[in-house]
Amino acid sequence: MGYRSEVVLVVSKKAMPHFMVTVGTVPEGLELCFQGHNTMKKDYEGEEGSILFHWQGIKWYEDYAGVAAVNSFLIKMQDLEDEDWDEWGEEYRFVRMGEEGGDQDILGEGWGDVCVSREIQF
DSSP states (O other): OOOOEEEEEEEOTTTHHHHHHHTTTSHHHHHHHHTSOSEEEETGGGOTTOEEEEEEEEOOOTTSHHHHHHHHHHHHHHHHHHHOHHHHTTSEEEEEEESSTTOEEEEOSSOTTOOOOOOOOO
């Protein structure tokens, strides 16, 4: 069965060229993002050219080519942030929530409404 995560990635219009160079040149990356998602929202939160990708119950394993392509994009964005935080920090958001309570990754400062919220419901 494998370990599963819920993942959201939001990419701005400005960051989209970097996204397409890293993810768009890998067939598995294109398939993961543009066909394998549960939800895709264009112009997310009214920001023209932005895209939100959402995956539920996905095996987010780094050795999968599509996931590796997304991770390459995230590394590129972190490198750009290191060079100029003010210009690139708000241009993407990545949130991964694993099955276990404390297992989460959050990268990027844009779209602060995309976050982890765990609660008990009854």
